[in-house]
Amino acid sequence: MATVTLAGLSKRYPGSDLLAVDGVDLHVDHGEFMVLLGPSGCGKSTTLRMVAGLETISEGTLSIDGRQVNDVPAKDRDIAMVFQSYALYPHMSVFDNLGFGLRRRSVKTAEIRRRVNEVAATLGLAELLSRKPHALSGGQRQRVALGRAIVRDPKVFLFDEPLSNLDAALRVGMRGELIKLHHRLGATMIYVTHDQVEAMTMGDRICIMNGGRVAQIGAPLDVYRDPADTFVAAFLGSPPTNLMNGRLNDRSLAIGDTTIPLSRDGAPADVIFAIRPEDIRIQREGSHATGEVVAVEPLGAETIVRFRLPGVASDVLVRGPRTVAARVGEMAPLAFDLASAHLFDPRTTRRIP
Amino acid sequence: MISRAFLLVVVVAYTAFAAGPFLWVATMSLRTTSEIALDHYAWPGTLHWEKFPQAWFNSNYSVYFENSLLVVAASVVVLTVVGAMAAHCFARYRFRTNRLLYFVIFSAIIFPPQITIIALFQILVQYGLYNSLVGLSLVYIAVQLPLTVYILESFFARIPADLFDAARIDGYSEWQIFWKVSLPIAMPAIATTVILNTILLWNEFLYAVVLITDEAKRTLPLGIQRFMGDQLEDVGMIATGLMIAIVPVVVMYVFFSEKLIQGMTAGAVK
Amino acid sequence: MAGAAPAQAAVADAASARPAATRRERQPWPAIVGFLLPAFTVYTAFTAYPVVRTLWNSVHSVLPRNEKFVGLANYAALAGDELFWRSVKNTFVWACVSPLTEVSIAMLLALALYAKIPGRRFFRIAWFTPVLMSYVVVGIIWVWIYNYDWGAANAILRALGLARFAQAWIGDPAIALPSLILITTWMWTGFNMVVLLAALHSLPSEVIEAAELDNCGWAAKLWHVVIPMVLPTLLNLVVLSFIGKMKIFDLVWITTKGGPLWSTETVSTYTYKRAFEWSTFDLGYPSTIAAVWFVFVLAAVLALTWAFRRRDRLEY
Numbered sequence: 001m002a003t004v005t006l007a008g009l010s011k012r013y014p015g016s017d018l019l020a021v022d023g024v025d026l027h028v029d030h031g032e033f034m035v036l037l038g039p040s041g042c043g044k045s046t047t048l049r050m051v052a053g054l055e056t057i058s059e060g061t062l063s064i065d066g067r068q069v070n071d072v073p074a075k076d077r078d079i080a081m082v083f084q085s086y087a088l089y090p091h092m093s094v095f096d097n098l099g100f101g102l103r104r105r106s107v108k109t110a111e112i113r114r115r116v117n118e119v120a121a122t123l124g125l126a127e128l129l130s131r132k133p134h135a136l137s138g139g140q141r142q143r144v145a146l147g148r149a150i151v152r153d154p155k156v157f158l159f160d161e162p163l164s165n166l167d168a169a170l171r172v173g174m175r176g177e178l179i180k181l182h183h184r185l186g187a188t189m190i191y192v193t194h195d196q197v198e199a200m201t202m203g204d205r206i207c208i209m210n211g212g213r214v215a216q217i218g219a220p221l222d223v224y225r226d227p228a229d230t231f232v233a234a235f236l237g238s239p240p241t242n243l244m245n246g247r248l249n250d251r252s253l254a255i256g257d258t259t260i261p262l263s264r265d266g267a268p269a270d271v272i273f274a275i276r277p278e279d280i281r282i283q284r285e286g287s288h289a290t291g292e293v294v295a296v297e298p299l300g301a302e303t304i305v306r307f308r309l310p311g312v313a314s315d316v317l318v319r320g321p322r323t324v325a326a327r328v329g330e331m332a333p334l335a336f337d338l339a340s341a342h343l344f345d346p347r348t349t350r351r352i353p
Numbered sequence: 354m355i356s357r358a359f360l361l362v363v364v365v366a367y368t369a370f371a372a373g374p375f376l377w378v379a380t381m382s383l384r385t386t387s388e389i390a391l392d393h394y395a396w397p398g399t400l401h402w403e404k405f406p407q408a409w410f411n412s413n414y415s416v417y418f419e420n421s422l423l424v425v426a427a428s429v430v431v432l433t434v435v436g437a438m439a440a441h442c443f444a445r446y447r448f449r450t451n452r453l454l455y456f457v458i459f460s461a462i463i464f465p466p467q468i469t470i471i472a473l474f475q476i477l478v479q480y481g482l483y484n485s486l487v488g489l490s491l492v493y494i495a496v497q498l499p500l501t502v503y504i505l506e507s508f509f510a511r512i513p514a515d516l517f518d519a520a521r522i523d524g525y526s527e528w529q530i531f532w533k534v535s536l537p538i539a540m541p542a543i544a545t546t547v548i549l550n551t552i553l554l555w556n557e558f559l560y561a562v563v564l565i566t567d568e569a570k571r572t573l574p575l576g577i578q579r580f581m582g583d584q585l586e587d588v589g590m591i592a593t594g595l596m597i598a599i600v601p602v603v604v605m606y607v608f609f610s611e612k613l614i615q616g617m618t619a620g621a622v623k
Numbered sequence: 624m625a626g627a628a629p630a631q632a633a634v635a636d637a638a639s640a641r642p643a644a645t646r647r648e649r650q651p652w653p654a655i656v657g658f659l660l661p662a663f664t665v666y667t668a669f670t671a672y673p674v675v676r677t678l679w680n681s682v683h684s685v686l687p688r689n690e691k692f693v694g695l696a697n698y699a700a701l702a703g704d705e706l707f708w709r710s711v712k713n714t715f716v717w718a719c720v721s722p723l724t725e726v727s728i729a730m731l732l733a734l735a736l737y738a739k740i741p742g743r744r745f746f747r748i749a750w751f752t753p754v755l756m757s758y759v760v761v762g763i764i765w766v767w768i769y770n771y772d773w774g775a776a777n778a779i780l781r782a783l784g785l786a787r788f789a790q791a792w793i794g795d796p797a798i799a800l801p802s803l804i805l806i807t808t809w810m811w812t813g814f815n816m817v818v819l820l821a822a823l824h825s826l827p828s829e830v831i832e833a834a835e836l837d838n839c840g841w842a843a844k845l846w847h848v849v850i851p852m853v854l855p856t857l858l859n860l861v862v863l864s865f866i867g868k869m870k871i872f873d874l875v876w877i878t879t880k881g882g883p884l885w886s887t888e889t890v891s892t893y894t895y896k897r898a899f900e901w902s903t904f905d906l907g908y909p910s911t912i913a914a915v916w917f918v919f920v921l922a923a924v925l926a927l928t929w930a931f932r933r934r935d936r937l938e939y
Contacts, residue, residue: 054832075838087829091851100847101837148833360735364746367732371750371813374764377775393773435661442658448650458662461670465870465920467894467913471680471906472673474898495669498662527654556757558873559891563899574759578877581763588767595760602755610748617754618818 001188002078002155004028004051008060011046020046022212023060028156028190033182035203036192039235043212044192045160051190052081052158064155080149081158084165086141088133094120094144095129101152119147139170146178150185159191163198175201196236200224208232225340229349233274233342239304239317242280246273248343256311258289260336264343271352272344277304277319279337282326287333291316293326307334375599382596386589404593412583414597416569417576424486424572425554428493433547436498440505441535445517455506461499470563477564484567492564493554501546504619508542509535545616548609552602552617573598674917680910687904697911707912709885710893711919714869717804717889718923722864724808726857729815734845736816737823747820750813762877765806769793769878793879796886803887806874811867815860822856823849858931865927869920890916 005028011021021043028034036044049055051062053074061068069077080101088097098116107115120126123143133141142162149157159178163171179202182189193199199206200220208215208223208231216228227233233241246255248271253262255273282305291307294315303324306315318334326332343352381389382404383397408414443455473492474483482488512535520530536543558574565571571579580594606613681698684691701707732750736743753761768775769792777789792802826849834848850857872891875881881888881896890912898909 052836054835074835079836081833081836083829083833085827085829087827087833089830089833089848089851091854104838104843357738357740360738360740364732364735364740368746368749371753371809373775374768375752378764394775394778435665438658439662442655446650446655448652448655454659454663458666461666463866463920463924464670464674465891465913465916466872467891467909468677468917469670469673471894471898471910471913472676473669475676475680475685475906476669476673491665492669495665498666498670502662527651528657531658552755556755556759558757558759558876559895562876563895574757574873577757577759577763591763595763598760599756603752606748606752606755610751613755614748614751614817618814618821 001031001186002065003030003063004034004156004188004190005063005066006047006051006060007063009047009050009057009062010059011043011050011055012058019058019212021050024209024214026207026214026217028188031186031188033189033191033202033204035199035206036190036209037194037196037199037203037206037235038209038215039194042209044194044209047209048081048158048160048190048192051156052079053077054081077156078154079156079158080152080154081160082142082145082149082162084161086133086145086162086165088141088144088148090133093130093132094125094136097133097144098125098129098147098151101148115151115153116147119151123147123150138166139174142166142174146181150181155188157187157189159189159193161193163193163195178202196238200236208235210235226351227274227342228351230272230274230344231349233344237276239277239319241274241276242314242316243344244273244309244312244314244316245346246271253343255289256309258309258311260288260338262338270346272346272349273341274344275336275341277317279340280316280318281335281337282318282320282324282332283335284333285335287335289334289336290331291334293328293330293332296324296326296328298322307332309334378592378595378599381589381592383593384589386587389589389592404589405597408580408590408593408597412580412594413568413571413576414580414594417571417573418597420486420570421555421573424490424493425551427486428490428497428554429547429550431490432494432497432501432550433543435494436501436546437505437536437539437543438531439498440502441509441531443502443506444509444512445535455502458499458502462503466496466559470560473560474563484565484570486570489561489564489570489572492560493557496557496560497550497553501550504546504549504616505539505542508539512538545612545619548605548613549616549619552605552613555602677910677913680907681914682911683907685906685910690907693907697908698915700908701911701915706885706888706893707890710881710888710890711916713800713885713887714871714889714891716800717807717871718865718868720804721807721811721868722861724804725811725864726815726819726860728808729812729819729860730857732812732816733819733823736820747817751817752813753810754814756810758873759877761806761810762874765809766793766878769802793887794883796884799879799883799886803874803878806878807868807871811864815864818856818860819853822853826852862924862927862931866920866924869923 004026006024006026009021009024009026010019012019024043024047026034036047038044046055050057053069053072057070062070064077064079089100092100095116098119099112102112102115116129117126120129123146125140125143125147128136128140128144133144136144142165145162163174166174175198182202191198191202203220205218206220206223207217210231216223216232218226223232224236227236227241230243234243244255246253247268248254248262248264248266249268251261251263253260253271253273289309291309293305294308295306297304297306300322302322303320303326305318305320305324305326307318309316316334320326344350345352377394380395380397381393383400383402384395385401385404388395388398439458443451477483477485477488477492480488482491516534516538517530520534525533556574557572558578561572561575562578565575568579577594577598581591682692682694684693684697736746771777771789771791771794774792776792777786780786780789790798793799830852831844831848834844839847870891871889872895875887875889875892876895879887881892894909894912894916897903897912898906
């Protein structure tokens, strides 16, 4: 296991002025599971590939265990990677796929056999060792890809959206497997995904990226509760955070036609008011606003209710219990848990503390 | 890592090897034979463009060219239609003998010409089609049919069945479905086979040399061979004649290089 | 040039790509027959029937206006026909050597272009050009190149001070066949290169990257990953090249006509001569040659296909 430090890491593709990755600062501790999360095209995969050595670094430094590795070739960085498409060698058996990296590093045959069998046993691949990849299911291939990385006993594990190609049921199962694996090996892992559920459940810390830049780094629940900007607030959480335009006055916040009493220092300004659907309750007690029910979505375990607030452009989503009684067209009182709400500056999109 | 420079040297050397002969012929085509005899490798001093009309008119070049044009055009048109019909049928209809019949036609690709050519000679003579462009065209159609059906069948098979179902619901007859649905969608593949067949038949020699002996019916490859026989040591004239034969192919290549390459390598990548 | 995919592939193909059975069980038979009739008419008349006719000829002596059944006499004569066996040997040598040269050089060139040297679009187009030319044109040009006095081959040797290596390339029975093999290599390497380049580009980049992480330099990547993954295409090209050389006629006819001293006689030139040039007028014997050769070619193709069969499809 090792630490990985990215300082001002940037990537510019030749012939383009745009930075695919723009000044990423990130430190991954010994044995930490760091998730790089973000939408497609945000630069998370490119960042991972720079750590792997599969992409050249345009600016900034990359260090593994304190040693700068910008110019060290990929094979000498002692890292292993699990690819989205698994990238198994199609003409080699599972055993050879697992042992190839070791063979190439002149590990003794007996040692290779020992390690491969050990890893195959833990991943449930023992019966499949003589098969070729095309005779394996998606889940099995994924485990071989995983095994190939484990058998190398690297300092750092890199994962590039490894669960994206699996169907939903398999994905949930593999998520659990990976978490257990991390606990067992205690290895440093950097994991790229666009799926926030994976990020929230697997990461020790999440690094959210947007447009090549780091939006926020922190523990999953911290980032969830205290998003740094509107992008993070909207990206995490399903259904997403309600974002409403409002105006902060002397002692109140005006959202559309509703006025909420609120005390804040500072001059009156336009703000974005953010509150999560689970922090709004449909109740008369302590209600701040009245909204018209637009749609009711019963999901079984809970119900999502859509409201129209007067003067507010987009619908407000509220998470209610299974038994919520609301009918389309009704007016209902809404109480906001202001302690959990946030204000964002509409120009910078950053949170106003 | 083998340095890029070394690779570049190898690559340039091979290009000289591959293209050199053509360049040589091109330069010789613009020089007179006496000039060539003095130095075979000099660049043309004066460009003797007049050799081209000379070659064309003094020999039977125009006849050869025209014959080739007729035969190839007729063959390719009929071949494409007939081949497409068969390919469409193999690809879209299920019937018990489908794969067997397809295999029968497809397997003919590996037949060596000798197994058919003697009998073809006999047949054409018997039915008065010997030394006729019609006879040669019919043979050409048969010769290229397996390859055409092979290329088109895999393409037709990839068309989604929904399109055909929709057409049937709309009341189209089977023939209309072929004409109005299959063919238009398969145009890229058809273009490929047309280009491929045109090149192959334009250059075809063996069947032509067996089935055509009449000077007036010679196709271009035969004509070039005759031309060479007639001119013997007139290297300059022959070079010009060769250029006339090469130019149409080069023109086609310049415009259709991508399609040509794809067409001729179709089915070779596994 | 033609695709000679094994029959198994065609059948396997059928299982996967055919449309699902429609709900209607009845097939439109009139349409099916209509679509297939023209093709099969032509095929029967000009391919199938001639094959049968040739086999018929092979057990007859077929003289003008006089056809006589001779049983297996032609076949017996063929067994002892030295020229025939000489031509078989020449053709076979050609068909075995050519694929090796054509495909290995093509692989090197394809790798060079794959390594992204500048100008690769131009090179790819330039190298493909010989493929488009008629064998007649190619033959004449190379007769000139091989000319002893002023041909390019000897001229270059002399210019490099290697005059003692100047040969009568196609005039010397010992090296005539290799000289012709060089010509077909010149013609077809470009074709193979284009196909291999396409195959290389279709390789999934992540597998190559995985090899990079597995401590593979460019040589190891080539040996352990790239070549095994393009092997199906390589083998396919070998088979295509083999079949093409088994049929070769045009080039020989224009350059050496089978000489000197039958060193370049191929089965196709020999058949042609026996049928149309020697004054025996008997079409029965050349038909015998054709029939036997037909069986040889089929057997060779089947053997190659079986040897190269891929029991597992390389899915990736």
